Amino acid sequence: MYIKINNNHIELIKSANPYLIFATIFVFIIGLYYSLFQSPPDYIQGDSMRIMYIHVPSAWFALMTYSILAGSCVLWFITRNPLFNVVARSIAQVGMVFTLMSLITGSIWGKPTWGVWWVWDARLTSMLILFFLYIAYIFLWQAISNKELASKISAALAIIGFINIPIIKFSVDWWNTLHQPASISKLSTPSIDISMLIPLFIMTIACFLFLVTVSLIRFRLVLIENKMLRTIN
Amino acid sequence: MNELKIEDLSCKRGESKVLNNINIIIKSGETLVVKGRNGSGKTTLLRILSNFITSYQGKVSLNDLSILEDNLYNNKFNLIGQKNSLKDNLSIKKNLELWDIIFNESLDHAKLLERDNLDHLINRDVGSLSDGQKKCISLHRLNYNKYEFWFLDEPFVYLDEANTNSLIEKINRFNENMGIVILTSNINLPKKFHKEVNI
Amino acid sequence: MNELLDMGGYAIFVWSSYGIFFFSLVIFFLINILNLRKYEKIFNKTKKKID
Amino acid sequence: MLNLIKRDLLLSFYSSANFFFTVSFFVLILILIPFAFGTQSDQLKLLFKGVVWIALALSIIITVDRIYNADYEDGNLDIIMQKNKTIEYLVISKYVTHWFIYCLPLLVILPILSFLFYLDYFETIQIFINLFIGSFGMVFIANFVSALTLGAKRTIFLKAIIMIPLFVPFIIFGSDAASWPILLGLSMLSFVISIYVTAYGLRLYGE
Numbered sequence: 001m002y003i004k005i006n007n008n009h010i011e012l013i014k015s016a017n018p019y020l021i022f023a024t025i026f027v028f029i030i031g032l033y034y035s036l037f038q039s040p041p042d043y044i045q046g047d048s049m050r051i052m053y054i055h056v057p058s059a060w061f062a063l064m065t066y067s068i069l070a071g072s073c074v075l076w077f078i079t080r081n082p083l084f085n086v087v088a089r090s091i092a093q094v095g096m097v098f099t100l101m102s103l104i105t106g107s108i109w110g111k112p113t114w115g116v117w118w119v120w121d122a123r124l125t126s127m128l129i130l131f132f133l134y135i136a137y138i139f140l141w142q143a144i145s146n147k148e149l150a151s152k153i154s155a156a157l158a159i160i161g162f163i164n165i166p167i168i169k170f171s172v173d174w175w176n177t178l179h180q181p182a183s184i185s186k187l188s189t190p191s192i193d194i195s196m197l198i199p200l201f202i203m204t205i206a207c208f209l210f211l212v213t214v215s216l217i218r219f220r221l222v223l224i225e226n227k228m229l230r231t232i233n
Numbered sequence: 234m235n236e237l238k239i240e241d242l243s244c245k246r247g248e249s250k251v252l253n254n255i256n257i258i259i260k261s262g263e264t265l266v267v268k269g270r271n272g273s274g275k276t277t278l279l280r281i282l283s284n285f286i287t288s289y290q291g292k293v294s295l296n297d298l299s300i301l302e303d304n305l306y307n308n309k310f311n312l313i314g315q316k317n318s319l320k321d322n323l324s325i326k327k328n329l330e331l332w333d334i335i336f337n338e339s340l341d342h343a344k345l346l347e348r349d350n351l352d353h354l355i356n357r358d359v360g361s362l363s364d365g366q367k368k369c370i371s372l373h374r375l376n377y378n379k380y381e382f383w384f385l386d387e388p389f390v391y392l393d394e395a396n397t398n399s400l401i402e403k404i405n406r407f408n409e410n411m412g413i414v415i416l417t418s419n420i421n422l423p424k425k426f427h428k429e430v431n432i
Numbered sequence: 433m434n435e436l437l438d439m440g441g442y443a444i445f446v447w448s449s450y451g452i453f454f455f456s457l458v459i460f461f462l463i464n465i466l467n468l469r470k471y472e473k474i475f476n477k478t479k480k481k482i483d
Numbered sequence: 484m485l486n487l488i489k490r491d492l493l494l495s496f497y498s499s500a501n502f503f504f505t506v507s508f509f510v511l512i513l514i515l516i517p518f519a520f521g522t523q524s525d526q527l528k529l530l531f532k533g534v535v536w537i538a539l540a541l542s543i544i545i546t547v548d549r550i551y552n553a554d555y556e557d558g559n560l561d562i563i564m565q566k567n568k569t570i571e572y573l574v575i576s577k578y579v580t581h582w583f584i585y586c587l588p589l590l591v592i593l594p595i596l597s598f599l600f601y602l603d604y605f606e607t608i609q610i611f612i613n614l615f616i617g618s619f620g621m622v623f624i625a626n627f628v629s630a631l632t633l634g635a636k637r638t639i640f641l642k643a644i645i646m647i648p649l650f651v652p653f654i655i656f657g658s659d660a661a662s663w664p665i666l667l668g669l670s671m672l673s674f675v676i677s678i679y680v681t682a683y684g685l686r687l688y689g690e
Contacts, residue, residue: 129648129651132644132647132648133648135644136641136644136645136648139641139644140631140632140635140641140645143632143635143636143638143641144632144634144635145634145636146634149634149687149688150634152687153631153632153634153684153687156631156680156683156684157631157645160627160649160676160680161648163676164648164649164652167652167669168648168651168652171651171652171655171656172655174655174656174662175655175656
C-alpha cells in the first residue's frame, strides 16, 4: 500500500481547515460551559476537581501522540513511504504542547489536592521524561543540517524513546516502593459520576479536534518545507 | 589485470539527482579524471566507488563481481578525501604513527618525507601548518603500498607547482605498476591523463 | 457570579490552569498558522521565479 | 579491531589531558557534597551512594563529544570505516576503548573516595560492582547518542537532553545495592539496541 499525497489531497485539507477551526472553537465553548458551570463540584476535592477536565485529555493525547509518532517512525522504516515521516513531524510539536500542558495543569491541581506542586510518582515522572523525548526529537531534527538524514536520525531516536518509556515507568514504580513505602499519596480514583463524565467527554473531543486541526496545518507546513528543501537542493 | 566497470549508475542525494546514467570502464594502468562543476556529484561518485554509499541504481563491478559483494574490495583501494584526516593538536610524527596502526603497515616515514622535502616539518603540530602543507602530508598516505586503486578527491587543491608535478609523477609511477587512479578535479591539469569524464 | 469566580476557594488554581491551557493552545495555533502563511508566500515567490 | 583499540588508546595517551579532566571532574562533583550538606558521617554515606551515580552520568556526558566527533570532523572515520567493513566490530572496539579510557579510571579512584565518605569495605564493594555493571550500559548509550548526533551542531546540551532520560533507569537501580541483576539486564538490553543503532548512525553519516 503506497499512498502518495497529491494536490487534490492538499486542497481537501485546505478546504476542511475553516470548518475544523470552527468546530474546535464550538466544542471547546460547550466543553467549557459544562466543565465550569454545569458539572457539580466533587465532594472530596471541591471545585479544584474541574482542572481534571483539561488535565486528563491533554495527558491522554500526549501519550497517544507519542504512540502515533513512534508508530509512524517504525512504519516509515519498514515501508519507506515518506508520508509517515511527514505525519511524524507534523504531529510531534502538538504532542509536546499537550505534554507540557498536562504537566502544568497537573502540578496546579496537585497543590490544593496533595499540598505540594509535584509528586515523584511513576505517572508524573514518566510524563516529564516524555516531555524531554519530544524536545529531543524536535531539536535533533533542527540541529542536523542535512534534513533527509535528520529525519532518519530523529526517527530512530523516537523509537528508542518509545522503548524507554515503559522501562522508566517500571523503574520509578520500583524505586518508590524502595524508598518511601506506601507513603505516597496517589491520585485517588473513585468511580466517576456521570455528571462529570459528560464534560470530560466533550473536552476530550475538543482536544482531539484541536490535535487534528493543528496537525493538518502542520502537515501542510511540513510538505511546503520539504518542497522548498527540494528546490534549494 | 583489474577492470573496474560502472554501468548505468544513477544516484539521488535527497530529492535531487546528482549522477545520471554513467558508464565508465577503466583498466589496470589507467587514470581517470572526473570533471564537472561544483555539486555535480564528483565526490558522490568516489564515495560510491569506495562503498560508503550503497543505495544507488546501476552496477559497479570489479572484474565482473559487484563491489558490494566483494569482501576483499575494501582492502584494495586507498581513498584520500577532501578532509585531511590529521589531528590538529598532535605533531606530524604522532599522526603518522596513528595512521600506521590503522593501515596496519609501518613505513619508514623519515625517508619518505625527505624524498618529498617535508622532513623539516616532522615535529611540528599540524595546527601550525598551512593548508598546502596539510594537503601534502595528507597525500603522504599514498605511500602505503598494498593498494591497487587510488581514489583522490580534489588532490591538486592548495598544491603549488612543484608539488603538483611531483604528484603527477607519483600517479604515473603508480600507473606503470598497473595501478588504477581515479581523481576528481574542476580545474585544467597541466598534463593529459588517459581518460576524462565530464559529469 | 461571585460564587462562580470564587470556585469554592480554589479560584486561583482553577482559573490559572484554564487560563494557561487556553492561552498556550491559542498561541501555538497562531504560531503555526502564521508560519504556514509565511512559508506559502515564500514558496509561491520561488515557484514564480522557477516558472 | 585490535588495531583500532590500540590506535584509540595511543591517541588518548598522546592527548592525556582529556582523560585527566574527566577524572578530576568526577572527583570534584563528589568532593562538593560535604561543602553542601555538612560533614555528618551518616548523611555523607547516604548521599555518596546516590551522588556517585550522578557524577558518573555527568562524566560520561562530557566525554560523549570525543567518541566519534573528532574522527568524523577530520576525516579519520572514513579511513577507519573503510578498513573495518563490518561496522559492528568497529563499534565494539569503540565501546572497549571508551570504557577503558573514561570509566576505568573512575572505578579505580572510587575506593579511595568511598573511604573519604566513611563507607566500609562491604559497602564499597557493593557500590563498585553496581558502578562497574552500570558504567557499561551508560557507555553503550553514550556511544549511540554520539553516533546519532555526529552531524548536529556541536551542542553538548542537546546530547545531554537525549542521554539523561536514557540514564534514569540506571541511576534508579544503581543506587540500590541489591538490584545489580536488573542493572545487568539493562546493560545487556542497551548493548543490543546500541550496537545496531550506532552502526546505523555511522552508516548514514558515512554516506
